[in-house]
Amino acid sequence: MYKIYIIEDDANIASLIVEHLTKYQYECHTVQQFTHIIEEFNTIQPHLVIMDINLPTYDGYFWSRKIRQLSTCPIIIVSARVNDIDQVYGIENGADDFITKPFSLDVFIAKINGLLRRTYGEYALTESSSITIANTTLNPDTVRLQAEGNESLLTLKEMQLSKLLFEAFPNVVPRQKLLSAIWDDETFVEENTLSVNIGRLRRKMEAIHSKLEIKTIRGLGYQLVEAGR
Structure with missing residues (x-):
């Protein structure tokens, strides 16, 4: 229960x-x-x-x-x-x-x-292996992002967003895919919930000096890229 x-x-x-x-x-x-x-x-x-x-x-x-x-x-x-x-x-x-x-x-x-x-439950994260891109590691086991000896604890939604972006790197993840993968029914999602979570994830990446950044691709979605590229 x-x-x-x-x-x-x-x-x-x-x-x-x-x-x-x-x-x-x-x-x-x-x-x-x-x-x-x-x-x-x-x-x-x-x-x-x-x-x-x-x-x-x-x-x-x-x-x-x-x-x-x-x-x-x-x-x-x-x-x-x-x-x-x-x-x-x-x-x-x-x-x-x-x-x-x-x-x-x-x-x-x-x-x-x-x-x-x-x-x-049935949609919980099942993959526990870490993913490393550039100087940054996403670790589902500890629910953390790590870079340059620093780490940041993620919320559930930040973890799910990170996993989708890391797995798709360097491709664009459509906004609709992010919504449908993280929320059961987009009808119940406040309009700015996704953008706010993305913004918070960006700041956590900056705080640990990650060489990755999340770009907004207007009309499509979001893309994880190496800074400066």
Whole structure:
């Protein structure tokens, strides 16, 4: 049974989420102390986290960053904030998806099911051998990119995007292929989710001094190339 950690300060919303997820045989854990989220996370060892943004003491962006330092566990942000910048900021701080309140429970469940399948189920990464191009190695076993003695921990979606780009090198990976390979149903994908994840992956490659870069091929998709070529 998959365990889901719900970090939400509105008791009514948290109760609604628990009630609905329990119908789908998920084991739900709600936050007990907002100052001990990391301790609770380590104790529960959830398969997925549902994170609100407006929380006591520190916001959801802060806790997403903290969790991402420890784990590649999928994080879904659920918030009443509807601005694009909030969604972008959420993904840049480690979230895998962003759902705005009020939300459809069917879409909510579809996103959770999809992320869990991608992470642990039938669509999970099965190839564990590392791939090295130029000075950069993608290691699925440790979910990291490595270059010049540096390394960067990837999120699930960053790992999946990297794997597709590395395997296709030096060819272009069509945008549609990236969407269909990473999300079960593109209907549920926010418009800028893919571009934000690509942007975050670019910055992680730069941070480890990779000689690779991801080029945007307008009208087609993305291409992994050696810098300067």
